[in-house]
Amino acid sequence: MSNGDIFVGEIIGTAILILFGAGVCAAVTLRYSKARASGWVVIAFGWGFGVLAGAYTAAPLSGGHLNPAVTLGIAVDTGEWGKVWIYVLGQFVGAMIGAVLCYLTYFAQFQANVRKTGTTEGTADEPVPTLGIFSTIPEIRHPVANLVTEIIATVGLVLPILAFGLTEGLGESGTLVLIVSLLVVGIGLSLGGPTGYAINPTRDLGPRIVHTFLPIPNKGTSDWGYAWIPVVGPLIGGALAGLVYNLAF
Amino acid sequence: MSNGDIFVGEIIGTAILILFGAGVCAAVTLRYSKARASGWVVIAFGWGFGVLAGAYTAAPLSGGHLNPAVTLGIAVDTGEWGKVWIYVLGQFVGAMIGAVLCYLTYFAQFQANVRKTGTTEGTADEPVPTLGIFSTIPEIRHPVANLVTEIIATVGLVLPILAFGLTEGLGESGTLVLIVSLLVVGIGLSLGGPTGYAINPTRDLGPRIVHTFLPIPNKGTSDWGYAWIPVVGPLIGGALAGLVYNLAF
Amino acid sequence: MSNGDIFVGEIIGTAILILFGAGVCAAVTLRYSKARASGWVVIAFGWGFGVLAGAYTAAPLSGGHLNPAVTLGIAVDTGEWGKVWIYVLGQFVGAMIGAVLCYLTYFAQFQANVRKTGTTEGTADEPVPTLGIFSTIPEIRHPVANLVTEIIATVGLVLPILAFGLTEGLGESGTLVLIVSLLVVGIGLSLGGPTGYAINPTRDLGPRIVHTFLPIPNKGTSDWGYAWIPVVGPLIGGALAGLVYNLAF
Amino acid sequence: MSNGDIFVGEIIGTAILILFGAGVCAAVTLRYSKARASGWVVIAFGWGFGVLAGAYTAAPLSGGHLNPAVTLGIAVDTGEWGKVWIYVLGQFVGAMIGAVLCYLTYFAQFQANVRKTGTTEGTADEPVPTLGIFSTIPEIRHPVANLVTEIIATVGLVLPILAFGLTEGLGESGTLVLIVSLLVVGIGLSLGGPTGYAINPTRDLGPRIVHTFLPIPNKGTSDWGYAWIPVVGPLIGGALAGLVYNLAF
Numbered sequence: 001m002s003n004g005d006i007f008v009g010e011i012i013g014t015a016i017l018i019l020f021g022a023g024v025c026a027a028v029t030l031r032y033s034k035a036r037a038s039g040w041v042v043i044a045f046g047w048g049f050g051v052l053a054g055a056y057t058a059a060p061l062s063g064g065h066l067n068p069a070v071t072l073g074i075a076v077d078t079g080e081w082g083k084v085w086i087y088v089l090g091q092f093v094g095a096m097i098g099a100v101l102c103y104l105t106y107f108a109q110f111q112a113n114v115r116k117t118g119t120t121e122g123t124a125d126e127p128v129p130t131l132g133i134f135s136t137i138p139e140i141r142h143p144v145a146n147l148v149t150e151i152i153a154t155v156g157l158v159l160p161i162l163a164f165g166l167t168e169g170l171g172e173s174g175t176l177v178l179i180v181s182l183l184v185v186g187i188g189l190s191l192g193g194p195t196g197y198a199i200n201p202t203r204d205l206g207p208r209i210v211h212t213f214l215p216i217p218n219k220g221t222s223d224w225g226y227a228w229i230p231v232v233g234p235l236i237g238g239a240l241a242g243l244v245y246n247l248a249f
Numbered sequence: 250m251s252n253g254d255i256f257v258g259e260i261i262g263t264a265i266l267i268l269f270g271a272g273v274c275a276a277v278t279l280r281y282s283k284a285r286a287s288g289w290v291v292i293a294f295g296w297g298f299g300v301l302a303g304a305y306t307a308a309p310l311s312g313g314h315l316n317p318a319v320t321l322g323i324a325v326d327t328g329e330w331g332k333v334w335i336y337v338l339g340q341f342v343g344a345m346i347g348a349v350l351c352y353l354t355y356f357a358q359f360q361a362n363v364r365k366t367g368t369t370e371g372t373a374d375e376p377v378p379t380l381g382i383f384s385t386i387p388e389i390r391h392p393v394a395n396l397v398t399e400i401i402a403t404v405g406l407v408l409p410i411l412a413f414g415l416t417e418g419l420g421e422s423g424t425l426v427l428i429v430s431l432l433v434v435g436i437g438l439s440l441g442g443p444t445g446y447a448i449n450p451t452r453d454l455g456p457r458i459v460h461t462f463l464p465i466p467n468k469g470t471s472d473w474g475y476a477w478i479p480v481v482g483p484l485i486g487g488a489l490a491g492l493v494y495n496l497a498f
Numbered sequence: 499m500s501n502g503d504i505f506v507g508e509i510i511g512t513a514i515l516i517l518f519g520a521g522v523c524a525a526v527t528l529r530y531s532k533a534r535a536s537g538w539v540v541i542a543f544g545w546g547f548g549v550l551a552g553a554y555t556a557a558p559l560s561g562g563h564l565n566p567a568v569t570l571g572i573a574v575d576t577g578e579w580g581k582v583w584i585y586v587l588g589q590f591v592g593a594m595i596g597a598v599l600c601y602l603t604y605f606a607q608f609q610a611n612v613r614k615t616g617t618t619e620g621t622a623d624e625p626v627p628t629l630g631i632f633s634t635i636p637e638i639r640h641p642v643a644n645l646v647t648e649i650i651a652t653v654g655l656v657l658p659i660l661a662f663g664l665t666e667g668l669g670e671s672g673t674l675v676l677i678v679s680l681l682v683v684g685i686g687l688s689l690g691g692p693t694g695y696a697i698n699p700t701r702d703l704g705p706r707i708v709h710t711f712l713p714i715p716n717k718g719t720s721d722w723g724y725a726w727i728p729v730v731g732p733l734i735g736g737a738l739a740g741l742v743y744n745l746a747f
Numbered sequence: 748m749s750n751g752d753i754f755v756g757e758i759i760g761t762a763i764l765i766l767f768g769a770g771v772c773a774a775v776t777l778r779y780s781k782a783r784a785s786g787w788v789v790i791a792f793g794w795g796f797g798v799l800a801g802a803y804t805a806a807p808l809s810g811g812h813l814n815p816a817v818t819l820g821i822a823v824d825t826g827e828w829g830k831v832w833i834y835v836l837g838q839f840v841g842a843m844i845g846a847v848l849c850y851l852t853y854f855a856q857f858q859a860n861v862r863k864t865g866t867t868e869g870t871a872d873e874p875v876p877t878l879g880i881f882s883t884i885p886e887i888r889h890p891v892a893n894l895v896t897e898i899i900a901t902v903g904l905v906l907p908i909l910a911f912g913l914t915e916g917l918g919e920s921g922t923l924v925l926i927v928s929l930l931v932v933g934i935g936l937s938l939g940g941p942t943g944y945a946i947n948p949t950r951d952l953g954p955r956i957v958h959t960f961l962p963i964p965n966k967g968t969s970d971w972g973y974a975w976i977p978v979v980g981p982l983i984g985g986a987l988a989g990l991v992y993n994l995a996f
Contacts, residue, residue: 008497012408019405023439027289032388033442038289040774040785041792042438045290049435053409056428060415060498105401105440108387108394138855139779145855152852156766159759160800166807170921174419178428179803179925186796189789190770191852193780248755249808257746261657268654272688276538281637282691287538291687294539298684302658305677309664309747354650354689357636357643423668427677506995510906517903521937525787530886531940536787540936543788547933551907554926558913558996603899603938606885606892672917676926 003086006062010090011097013058014066014202018098019105020050022207025133026102030109044192048185055177064177066091067200069238073158076242088202095206099134102207103214114217127218134207136196136230137223146195146226147233153191154199154237155244157183162245198230205231252335255311259339260346262307263315263451267347268354269299271456274382275351279358293437301430308426315340316449318487322407325491337451344455348383351456352463363466376467383456385445385479386472395444395475396482402440403448403486404493406432411494447479454480501584504560508588509595511556512564512700516596517603518548520705523631524600528607542690546683553675562675564589565698567736571656574740586700593704597632600705601712612715625716632705634694634728635721644693644724645731651689652697652735653742655681660743696728703729750833753809757837758844760805761813761949765845766852767797769954772880773849777856791935799928806924813838814947816985820905823989835949842953846881849954850961861964874965881954883943883977884970893942893973894980900938901946901984902991904930909992945977952978 001009024046027035035042055064065071071087074080103110113127131137138146160183165171170179188197198204205227212222250258273295276284284291304313314320320336323329352359362376380386387395409432414420419428437446447453454476461471499507522544525533533540553562563569569585572578601608611625629635636644658681663669668677686695696702703725710720748756771793774782782789802811812818818834821827850857860874878884885893907930912918917926935944945951952974959969 012493012497016405016409019401020435020439023442027439027442030442034292034388034445035289035438035442040782041789042290042293043781044789044792045293046435046438049431050439052428053405053432053435056416056419057409057412060412060417101401105398106443107397108389108391109443111394112389139781140855140859142855145858148854149852152766152848156763156800160763160804163804163807167803167921167924168807169919170803172418173921174416174422174424174428175921175925177416178424178431179799179921181431182796182925182928183800186767186793186800189782189793190767190774190797193770193774193777193782194853194856196781248759261742261746265654265658268650269684269688272691276688276691279691283541283637283694284538284687284691291539291542294542295684295687298680299688301677302654302681302684305665305668306658306661309661309666350650354647355692356646357638357640358692360643361638421667423665423671423673423677426665427673427680430680510991510995514903514907517899518933518937521940525937525940528940532790532886532943533787533936533940540788540791543791544933544936547929548937550926551903551930551933554914554917555907555910558910558915599899603896604941605895606887606889607941609892610887670916672914672920672922672926675914676922676929679929 001062003083006083006086007090009058009061010065010087011094013054013062013064014091014094015098015101016057017050017054017066018095018203018207019101020053021047021203022099022102022133023105026106026109029128029133030106030113031128032109032112033106040189044185044188047188048181051184052177052181055180059177062087062090068202069154069158069200069234070161072235072238073162073242073245076239077162077246091202092206095202096210099207099210102133110216129220130216131211131220131223134211135204136198138195138226140194143229146229149191149194150198150230150233151237151240153187153197154234155241156191157187157199158238158241159244162241163249166249199234199237201231201234250311252332255332255335256339258307258310259314259336260343262303262311262313263340263343264347264350265306266299266303266315267344267452267456268350269302270296270452271348271351271382272354275355275358278377278382279355279362280377281358281361282355289438293434293441296437297430297434300433301426304426304429311336311339313426317451318403318407318449318483319410321484321487322411322491325488326411326495340451341455344451345459348456348459351382359465378469379465380460380469380472383460384453385447387444387475389443392478395478398440398443399447399479399482400486400489402436402446403483404490405436405440406448407487407490408493411490412498415498448483448486450480450483499560501581504581504584505588507556507559508563508585509592511552511560511562512589512592513596513599514555515548515552515564516593516701516705517599518551519545519701520597520600520631521603524604524607527626527631528604528611529626530607530610538687542683542686545686546679549682550675550679553678557675560585560588566700567652567656567698567732568659570733570736571660571740574737575660575744589700590704593700594708597705597708600631608714627718628714629709629718629721632709633702634696636693636724638692641727644727647689647692648696648728648731649735649738651685651695652732653739654689655685655697656736656739657742660739661747664747697732697735699729699732748809750830753830753833754837756805756808756811757813757834758841760801760809760811761838761841762845762848763804764797764801764813765842765950765954766848767800768794768950769846769849769880770852773853773856776875776880777853777860778875779856779859780853787936791932791939794935795928795932798931799924802924802927809834809837811924815949816901816905816947816981817908819982819985820909820989823986824909824993838949839953842949843957846954846957849880857963876967877963878958878967878970881958882951883945885942885973887941890976893976896938896941897945897977897980898984898987900934900944901981902988903934903938904946905985905988906991909988910996913996946981946984948978948981
């Protein structure tokens with residue numbers, strides 16, 4: 001795979017991932033969305049099928065990492081670091097594009113975040129905080145516990161991904177990405193409760209930057225004090241998964 | 250594939266798609282349905298598995314496009330326009346047949362839309378509007394924003410479909426249609442909030458015509474003022490996806 | 499496949515199907531079940547994965563029809579009628595065994611259907627009707643409409659099943675049964691609203707006989723007046739699907 | 748497969764299974780979790796995708812049993828008992844590790860089980876019992892009925908697993924584990940109502956031991972009086988499935 005293909009593939013793939021992932025959070029969070037308040041199962045499947053859409057699209061160009069933690073885990077395992085920066089750069093650019101696309105998709109809903117009309121959700125005068133659509137927010141703010149949650153959840157993502165390729169008939173077939181996307185659904189359902197499962201540094205940081213600059217009415221805080229945890233935790237988790245994989249398999 | 254096979258395949262496949270898709274909207278919307286008020290996750294999976302049912306059935310005859318936006322995206326990419334009209338005509342006829350089949354399946358429920366009995370859903374005297382079973386209705390009426398939503402959501406459908414065929418071992422296997430149907434579930438969950446995701450001109454226009462003429466008690470408006478958006482938006486999105494694919498892959 | 503293998507395969511497969519299918523209805527319906535009131539999405543996926551469990555188990559012995567409508571559709575298409583009676587007999591015996599297994603699995607819950615304790619569901623003194631766990635009940639009793647619903651839903655099951663085998667790489671692989679089970683989830687979500695989707699004569703008749711004789715406290719009516727519809731409707735639908743398939747493909 | 752590979756594979760795979768499975772119970776049960784009160788469908792898919800994650804990871808090392816009932820069923824069928832103890836020991840160690848990882852993932856949530864703040868769930872002063880996160884609790888305490896439920900549900904797991912391998916093109920491909928994980932979703936939806944479906948001795952016993960010793964505030968009883976049922980029931984079920992398989996196939 002050429003550097004150009006990798007760069008373009010990761011941009012397109014991560015943009016689709018974040019469009020779907022931020023999209024499902026917008027769908028569930030915002031008033032005047034048909035999916036409002038439709039629950040955690042919708043969030044988890046939305047993100048998982050975002051991985052399916054993005055990774056299958058990117059696969060022929062870049063292999064479809066879409067996540068620096070995955071790229072790091074592979075690099076730690078294989079020892080090949082030369083193209084890591086191209087992957088991560090593409091993922092970062094793609095994540096920001098995806099966040100903007102989500103904003104455009106839900107443009108009228110974001111604008112209506114100030115509208116004062118009778119509504120069954122919450123108080124009409126009270127706008128919905130919007131950061132949770134773009135980036136993760138912990139339920140309980142506890143840096144060490146939040147970091148541990150992100151590390152474990154990321155190991156739960158990257159270690160299986162590394163191992164899946166060894167299953168006879170899976171690594172060579174198109175079924176692999178499907179399995180990974182269902183794995184991501186599973187991580188969301190099972191391990192997403194405490195922090196909202198970033199498990200991907202660019203998934204959280206890129207959209208947080210976009211959130212900071214977008215002209216959303218009453219958007220609320222971008223919460224930069226928490227921003228390091230969904231970056232550092234997944235990186236530790238990805239590297240740890242690469243080490244465990246190298247040791248055990 | 251012969252013209253006759255394409256025509257018959259697209260009719261049968263699109264009829265099944267709309268039977269399932271309009272069916273799940275009827276199931277969730279109508280009183281006296283066992284699935285009433287069962288939420289967005291049911292809508293999204295119902296439409297997705299409608300694609301699964303219709304596209305696998307049509308696949309051996311026509312390849313199973315079932316959507317002018319998909320047909321257009323492929324034509325823009327390949328430059329082959331000769332059979333586009335057969336595909337679209339079949340899709341259009343099929344969509345109308347599917348809408349009639351949905352009406353027949355839920356016949357007693359549609360008739361009961363005037364019945365005045367004690368019920369836990371809403372006021373007994375107030376019939377449910379029925380257009381949302383057949384065609385899409387935006388949550389916030391904002392032509393530009395609605396159009397942008399449909400364009401982005403359709404790119405999110407057609408670009409991955411074009412790219413999926415490149416994944417080693419997927420394009421040649423029967424797994425491809427399964428992935429596309431889960432992609433459609435994902436689009437519903439993530440991008441369906443603002444407009445109800447037509448992402449397919451015949452899916453919206455065919456059933457809207459049927460809704461206009463069907464003798465449903467208290468059926469409410471067929472909302473022809475909005476009808477152009479779910480036709481034009483998906484066509485722009487499909488063409489755009491073909492262009493991006495041609496450029497990037 | 500020998501007659502003995504077919505008979506044993508259909509018994510085991512249909513018993514598993516009904517154990518899962520009646521089981522999920524018990525899970526959602528009965529008080530003192532962890533899944534009580536968990537909604538239509540649980541019903542639809544429970545039945546679909548019952549098909550997955552039963553059909554994959556039966557596949558190596560009998561091909562895993564588990565449904566006289568499927569067996570009939572295949573016979574109408576191929577013209578081979580010699581083994582139809584073995585299939586149907588096995589399906590019938592299996593359906594009754596499965597219903598008994600469901601009763602045993604939920605034994606304590608069925609017994610507790612008379613228990614008078616404080617509970618959040620309904621009035622404690624009012625037992626839950628149990629027929630809906632074993633057989634289908636229409637939301638609106640309208641013989642013609644109910645029959646039409648069962649016919650259309652069964653065509654929506656059998657026509658795709660017949661066509662799926664033609665998809666390159668699907669008919670020969672183990673993925674076929676997975677697709678069929680997701681198709682059944684889709685039928686449940688989309689077409690199950692009016693009658694509870696029997697789409698299978700033995701699935702409804704076998705458990706109804708078992709319900710008639712089982713010593714369940716306060717079990718309520720077995721509703722034999724409706725029993726012919728979920729038998730005749732699916733048989734018409736299966737034959738119709740065989741004819742359409744033969745004509746169109 | 749060497750003894751060492753089997754041991755390591757079963758430890759890693761079962762640890763992942765329990766991390767996801769106990770994790771989803773924590774996600775739904777605990778206050779201050781984003782998935783709290785999100786219902787049975789989340790539980791069932793969480794455990795199923797835990798099987799997917801754990802079994803695909805373990806597959807290249809040990810084949811991915813992750814369950815003494817599966818190991819027993821295979822041994823009863825094949826007559827090969829030499830490596831059973833290695834499998835079971837690895838499963839047991841893995842289950843305890845997984846339970847500890849779940850505790851660490853939800854550390855802040857477990858600590859907050861005493862926090863007295865305004866909350867919409869229950870009374871703020873009343874902590875949530877935590878045993879249900881680690882081990883199973885019957886809805887109705889009835890040893891014979893509970894045992895029968897676990898036996899039938901385990902036959903419903905192990906008999907299909909044994910038979911799935913015979914489906915042409917499934918046993919040799921990577922799709923097999925996917926099917927098994929959806930089977931586990933199905934068992935949860937359909938047969939989990941009465942006892943919470945242990946269907947796996949180590950899945951219940953390992954985490955129960957961990958629950959007994961973990962310093963969780965207000966954790967409630969570890970309910971050792973019930974502990975034998977989710978061990979004995981699945982073992983009987985696994986052996987029974989092996990016998991039926993041997994007889995019928």
